[in-house]
Amino acid sequence: MSIASAIQELSQVLGDRLSLSKADLDAHGQNEAHFPVTPPDAVAYPQDTAEVSQIMRICSAHGCPVVGYGAGTSLEAHALAVQGGVVVDFARMNRVIEVNAQDMDARVQPGITREALNTDLRATGLFFPVDPGANASIGGMASTRASGTTAVRYGTMRDNVLGLEVVLADGRIIRTGTRARKSSAGFDLTGLFVGAEGTLGLITELTLRLHGQPEAISAAVCAFDDIGAAVETVIATIQMGIPMARIEFLDGASVAAVNAMSKLGLPETPHLMVEFHGSTAGVAEQAERFGEIADEMGGKGFKWSSKPEERTALWEARHKAYWAVLSSRPGAMGLVTDLCVPISRLAEAVTAAHEDIARASIPGPILGHVGDGNFHSLLLVDPDSPEELAEAKAIAARMVDRALEMGGTITGEHGVGMGKLPYMRAEHGAAWDVMGEIKRALDPGNLMNPGKMVPGN
Amino acid sequence: MSIASAIQELSQVLGDRLSLSKADLDAHGQNEAHFPVTPPDAVAYPQDTAEVSQIMRICSAHGCPVVGYGAGTSLEAHALAVQGGVVVDFARMNRVIEVNAQDMDARVQPGITREALNTDLRATGLFFPVDPGANASIGGMASTRASGTTAVRYGTMRDNVLGLEVVLADGRIIRTGTRARKSSAGFDLTGLFVGAEGTLGLITELTLRLHGQPEAISAAVCAFDDIGAAVETVIATIQMGIPMARIEFLDGASVAAVNAMSKLGLPETPHLMVEFHGSTAGVAEQAERFGEIADEMGGKGFKWSSKPEERTALWEARHKAYWAVLSSRPGAMGLVTDLCVPISRLAEAVTAAHEDIARASIPGPILGHVGDGNFHSLLLVDPDSPEELAEAKAIAARMVDRALEMGGTITGEHGVGMGKLPYMRAEHGAAWDVMGEIKRALDPGNLMNPGKMVPGN
Numbered sequence: 001m002s003i004a005s006a007i008q009e010l011s012q013v014l015g016d017r018l019s020l021s022k023a024d025l026d027a028h029g030q031n032e033a034h035f036p037v038t039p040p041d042a043v044a045y046p047q048d049t050a051e052v053s054q055i056m057r058i059c060s061a062h063g064c065p066v067v068g069y070g071a072g073t074s075l076e077a078h079a080l081a082v083q084g085g086v087v088v089d090f091a092r093m094n095r096v097i098e099v100n101a102q103d104m105d106a107r108v109q110p111g112i113t114r115e116a117l118n119t120d121l122r123a124t125g126l127f128f129p130v131d132p133g134a135n136a137s138i139g140g141m142a143s144t145r146a147s148g149t150t151a152v153r154y155g156t157m158r159d160n161v162l163g164l165e166v167v168l169a170d171g172r173i174i175r176t177g178t179r180a181r182k183s184s185a186g187f188d189l190t191g192l193f194v195g196a197e198g199t200l201g202l203i204t205e206l207t208l209r210l211h212g213q214p215e216a217i218s219a220a221v222c223a224f225d226d227i228g229a230a231v232e233t234v235i236a237t238i239q240m241g242i243p244m245a246r247i248e249f250l251d252g253a254s255v256a257a258v259n260a261m262s263k264l265g266l267p268e269t270p271h272l273m274v275e276f277h278g279s280t281a282g283v284a285e286q287a288e289r290f291g292e293i294a295d296e297m298g299g300k301g302f303k304w305s306s307k308p309e310e311r312t313a314l315w316e317a318r319h320k321a322y323w324a325v326l327s328s329r330p331g332a333m334g335l336v337t338d339l340c341v342p343i344s345r346l347a348e349a350v351t352a353a354h355e356d357i358a359r360a361s362i363p364g365p366i367l368g369h370v371g372d373g374n375f376h377s378l379l380l381v382d383p384d385s386p387e388e389l390a391e392a393k394a395i396a397a398r399m400v401d402r403a404l405e406m407g408g409t410i411t412g413e414h415g416v417g418m419g420k421l422p423y424m425r426a427e428h429g430a431a432w433d434v435m436g437e438i439k440r441a442l443d444p445g446n447l448m449n450p451g452k453m454v455p456g457n
Numbered sequence: 458m459s460i461a462s463a464i465q466e467l468s469q470v471l472g473d474r475l476s477l478s479k480a481d482l483d484a485h486g487q488n489e490a491h492f493p494v495t496p497p498d499a500v501a502y503p504q505d506t507a508e509v510s511q512i513m514r515i516c517s518a519h520g521c522p523v524v525g526y527g528a529g530t531s532l533e534a535h536a537l538a539v540q541g542g543v544v545v546d547f548a549r550m551n552r553v554i555e556v557n558a559q560d561m562d563a564r565v566q567p568g569i570t571r572e573a574l575n576t577d578l579r580a581t582g583l584f585f586p587v588d589p590g591a592n593a594s595i596g597g598m599a600s601t602r603a604s605g606t607t608a609v610r611y612g613t614m615r616d617n618v619l620g621l622e623v624v625l626a627d628g629r630i631i632r633t634g635t636r637a638r639k640s641s642a643g644f645d646l647t648g649l650f651v652g653a654e655g656t657l658g659l660i661t662e663l664t665l666r667l668h669g670q671p672e673a674i675s676a677a678v679c680a681f682d683d684i685g686a687a688v689e690t691v692i693a694t695i696q697m698g699i700p701m702a703r704i705e706f707l708d709g710a711s712v713a714a715v716n717a718m719s720k721l722g723l724p725e726t727p728h729l730m731v732e733f734h735g736s737t738a739g740v741a742e743q744a745e746r747f748g749e750i751a752d753e754m755g756g757k758g759f760k761w762s763s764k765p766e767e768r769t770a771l772w773e774a775r776h777k778a779y780w781a782v783l784s785s786r787p788g789a790m791g792l793v794t795d796l797c798v799p800i801s802r803l804a805e806a807v808t809a810a811h812e813d814i815a816r817a818s819i820p821g822p823i824l825g826h827v828g829d830g831n832f833h834s835l836l837l838v839d840p841d842s843p844e845e846l847a848e849a850k851a852i853a854a855r856m857v858d859r860a861l862e863m864g865g866t867i868t869g870e871h872g873v874g875m876g877k878l879p880y881m882r883a884e885h886g887a888a889w890d891v892m893g894e895i896k897r898a899l900d901p902g903n904l905m906n907p908g909k910m911v912p913g914n
Contacts, residue, residue: 100799100801102696102800102801103799103801104695105799125696144641145645146641147639147641151639156641158645158648168891172887173887174885174886174888175886175888176885176888178864179798179864179865180798180799180829180830180860180864180869181797181799181800181829181831182613182615182797182829182866182869182870183602183797183866184601184602184603184604184652184869184871184873185866185868185873185881185884186881186884186885186889186910187649187657187895187910188645188649188651188652189888189891191615191645191649192644192649192895194645195643195645196644200644211698212696212697214698215697215698235559239561239669240672241668241669241671241734241735241736243700278698279746281742282739282742285738285739289736340637340638340639340640341636342559342560342562342636343559343638344559372638373637373638374639403637407635407636407637408636408637409637409639409640410642411640411641412637412639412641413639413641414641415641415642416642420642424642424643427642428631428632429631429632430631431633431646432643434625434631434899435643435644435646437898437899438644438649438898441895441898442891442894
């Protein structure tokens, strides 16, 4: 009973769909965060649910850890096999199984990426709205409870997954949820597996809620003198009930990075960028009402448009912001924070983060999905400087403490992975033990993504 | 170690907040469904969370079952102490603890009713939108994952509870969730306790998402020749992205009952009643676009209004429909079905239910929250006729089978309780066992609402 004996049995079953090549192991040991490369012992490429179940039965019998893998875009090293074992890469399970246009739902396999899904859906008039920026896999997005720019309107993965097929630690295959839009038939297992980061089971199929492509879209951009005025504009817009599809904040440093890349020539002060989805008349009204609110709060240079080419120009900046900020310090690695606070505390949280970073030796532009109270700083560190990494971690830790004091969360959308594990007790208290009790009930051998998520694991 | 010894110790702690009076026991043994009166052994009225924790510690030590109780409006006998023990009535824990107007959230105790909460919120410009019809307690609504007429716009309790305080079986007090609007920090325990019907813990505090009172409301009513045309109108309205706040279906028999009570003089054919929330211009546009769609589908007598007195007249019928239908057969008891199917199957499901009822000896008007694919028939039986009850149960069972065949759920919003327990395996298959594993992990002594929810319990 060992990892080696599991691999031997797996290779008989999977043939060349079990990879032991150094290149493959190294690739699956990488991460977008700052954790050391940690290659697994093998990478499996199952082609259907039955095969995933077989993998779990074998690994369970041999006591071999199993870690799910999507597109590798996690920012918290979720998919690192820190206790060795087999990484299950869903690259070959990437189909749209069924689209039900009338019901506005679809069944998909976990390996399909967000962009591939939306390309597939284009002709149906429907789309899947959750947009974390990266072209992540849908299974990974569900496991991380991802969200992004559109959550303020369409919700997170929690809100857009209707049901799942899951393979449990012992190989059992279960289905959670139905195609009904709501249900009160028992424990919300769908909600439990969404965000569980593969520690309770492997997601092998998802039923997703789709949305109608909006008849019209308008976009607006507006500059502010300070963070407080920008955030007050967000609060007032929400309270007026104006339905925003996206509302993004960029601080002056982010705008500077974006200007350098996209030549937009925006003033290098805090900005809000907003998008509205609805009827032609509706989105015009919404943009104008937003403009009035921004104006009252001292916003400057407000402009809006519903013309596709102008909207694209306005939003290009935001879509490239992550890479623009990264390239603003050549060779730097980004340590990305991910706080979410009650919106009444957002200006205070962003300002305090800003002041921390201003005192530090490293840059850290701030941007975020402020309609949810969620913001990121991209702390740019020299990858060869342990001192800079330590400084960045200290700044990030202060931000986390402050978010918790404000009634917020240690991670709005990036998940726990390796990076947020040390803060779980601070956020959850005794409830973290309950997570451990659930984990032990469903995975008594601690084989599913071990070393993550729960205490003493 | 017994129920009797638990009660003895509880009475020392709680004094007159532990009731053994026959009237009290009988009242807490009643149910709105058709189950026999089942008085508990005692009723506790805790006044704070610490006291709930103390109750659980004592009951845990003595092996005494504990069942939570809100307003007693459950339609599936959730709060019946079927294995005896103590009912914990949250009537004295009914305060609003805190309203954060800027963040549009509130902390409340579980015993507050929906109407009392909204009365309290009136001056803030905010409201809590989930509306199951009955004046249920918020804790009960969360435990049942209730929804109602407004779920199509504002979601169910799943979507409107941000966090909880829960007392576990062993008396531990945990907090789930934060005041942030979203989080990806671990297992969604809030989602797990919402809808758990008190089988995993007792909810002692809730953080709720509030919404802005709409600037304007418009309402519309429209008659149709048949069920199919009404449902096609709903589907087209959803696909056009017209944001309805409520969309209710009433069949001809429901309209007849409502006419008899409210003297509305509507034609006794299928009807849709719709409400829109938004800006003045927005709700006018939405009502008119809905009218165009209804017209295309053969709708008749369409009228809409944004004047409060006219809206009230339009909606009065719907709000009284449950009682109107009940009183359409004097002395009858209602067995209320609660199916939810993918909307593409809704016309078929309603039509089939209609045909079943037409063949039966008992009446059963049908109405529902059709924007979610959720509908109810109120099967009206003579409470003294076991034959009629058996016939109603057989009709309800056929409806459940059909909903599952269509990819739907056995209960859209009423919960499992006693009535839906026999169908849990059919809906969930092996996932039902997983619910049992979670239950045993959190409540190894099976003390929390035993006899409900999970297999072999």
